[in-house]
Amino acid sequence: MATKSLLCVQMLLLTSIVFVVLGHEAVKSEQYPLVVSTWPFVEAVRAAWRAVDAGFSSVDAVIEGCSACEELRCDGTVGPGGSPDENGETTIDALVMDGATMEVGAVAAMRYVKDGIRAARLVMQHTKHTLLVGEKASAFAISMGLPGPTNLSSTESMEKWTKWKQNHCQPNFWKNVIPVNSCGPYHGKDSLKLSDRTCSEDSLLGNIESSSSHFSVNNHDTISMAVIDKGGHIAVGTSTNGATFKIPGRVGDGPIVGSSAYADDEVGACGATGDGDIMMRFLPCYQVVESMRLGMEPKLAAKDAISRIARKFPDFVGAVFAVNKNGEHAGACYGWTFQYSVRRPLMDDVKVVTVHPHSLP
Structure with a gap:
């Protein structure tokens, strides 16, 4: 009798365990995969979604999404053909980060090669470095099979x-x-x-x-994208052709890990856009992820990071989005109205979220 009772207890425990596991997976299936991107770059998010929904990794999806934005020349500030510097030349900055391994690849002030995000991935895949710059970055990308040299002006x-x-x-x-x-x-x-x-x-x-050189959506955008794949792994990527009429050689925060983007599987991710010369001094995306690690919800973590910058630079213009490992997301901005795009399960298409600038406390 005791043996029968023990067997019943074991079966009940097993049933409970199975319920918990299946219940957890059910929750995850509604959260993941997830794609979040700065601005209403809807086609870029759709490209990333097609990849991740088909079972590709978060890194693969980020590459597809940012590459689509480069091809479309989103807002004229991503990919070739936009944002000339003082010499009339367009250069590209890009970054990719794997939140599972914490590996990063990036290129900065890259000339003659239009595929910024793919070049960044090649740096991550085939070198022990994190960042390659200028013509040497171009030579590396071409040697690894990317098309070039190409005139990036339009x-x-x-x-x-x-x-x-x-x-x-x-x-x-x-x-x-x-x-x-x-x-x-x-x-x-x-x-x-x-x-x-x-x-x-x-x-x-x-x-x-x-004279003034204010940043705005008309002269400086970055696509900063975060993807959580079906396995719960997180990656981020960025691409931009920088600030219009920048001094030749200038590098913004696009290829700077922790500033334009940051990801950690254990916590979540962040993407940023705006005045990169100011933002890189504060590493806002690293700050967002670390704040979430300490228990802050995404909305508060995003606002805190932006407020830290605005208190020191009241003329600053910028924004971040934050997403935790559970798929909860939020944005914060200062100096302009910010929009970011989201696609997740149970959504028919990409949703654009509008975030209004907040005042300093």
Whole structure:
């Protein structure tokens, strides 16, 4: 009798265990896979969703999503053909991070190769490095099979650059300088004696110092994408052609891990967009993930990271999205209205979420 009772207890325990496991999987099936991306880059999210929903890894899906955005030249600020620098040239920054292994591959100021996100993955796959830059990054990408060399400028980017030159190269990203003419070359104002200045230089100095180079959705977007695959593994990726009329050689936060994006399977992920020159000083996405690790919900973690930046730089413009390992997501922004895109199970298509800027406490 005792043996029969013990057997019943064991069967009940086994049934309970099976129920818990199946129940957990049922919850996961509603949460995963998941794709989240900055901005209403709907086609990019659809491309990532097709890959991850078909069973591909989170890294594979991120590559497909960001690559689609590069091909579509999302908002003119992702992929080739947009955001000319002061010389009229377009360069590309990109990053991919595997939240399971914490491996990262990135390229910065890459010339002549249009496939930024695929180049970043090649760095992660085939080198022990994290970041390759400039023409050497281009040479590496081409040697590994990507098409190139290719002119990354377009008719639109060159027209934009020509109009900017006609406007005396305003606005720009210089400060505390004296130009030889309205479009440079420039000298540090402390490097010339007052007696060496001409009247025209003094007047041009005023123009340079009063000019503004605000970031907005019209001159600087980054696709920053996070994907959780069916196994619960997380990856992030970014791609951008940077800030319009940037000083040649400038690298924003797009290829900087922890700033534009960050992922950890144990916690969640974050993506960012905005004034990368400011954002990289705070590593907001690393901050978001670490805040969630300490128990903050995504909404509070996102707001906290943005507030830290805005308190120091009240003219800052930027945004982040946060997603935890359970698939809960939220966004926060300052200085502009931000939108991010989401696709998950039980949704017929991509949903665009609008986030309004919040004030500092």
